[in-house]
Amino acid sequence: MTQAAPDCEAKAPMPRVHSPIDRKNLQAGALFAAVGAAFAAVSSGYPLGTAARMGPGWFPLALGLLLVALGALVALIGVIGPRRTGEPAAEANATTIGWRPLLHVTASVVAFALLIEPTGLIAASVALVLISSSGGWEFHWGEATALAGSLAALVVGLFAYALHIPISVWPT
DSSP states (O other), X not given: OOOOOOOOOOOOOOOXXXXXXXXXXXXXXXXXXXXXXXXXXXXXXXXXXXXXXXXXXXXXXXXXHHHHHHHHHHXXXXXXXXXXXXXXXXXXXXXXXOHHHXXXXXXXXXXXXXXXXXXXXXXXXXXXXXXXXXXXXXXXHHXXXXXXXXXXXXXXXXXXXXXXXXXOSSOO
């Protein structure tokens, strides 16, 4: 009697199925909505005030709710967008972390916090922009310097002169 040979054929890999959902946008929208909901929840403990005299909880509540709406919109685009345009959803792995930009942006915020009092608003703002910009994949010193100067002028004009916030502009 002859026995059937065991199945020794190599199986072809399964074809990759394109999901009609853009996971990257869906996850980003969910993150925006969650952060916005957290801000809205925390700000609900503060008095809102009236429309003429807003309390300390009004602005964070408004921003939190706007962030929830933006998150819902981004998530909706992630669900509806690829189907509507007929294009396949983004194939990028949404769980991949860009360590270089993450570290540079985090370092820039820490540098701003450490520099704001001893060096003043201008130097801290310039350091913030230059350090965070250097984390990008297409970094150019000229563009970053122009952006840093523009932002420093805007920040000083807005916070120190227009809003009269007591903050040192120059080193003390």
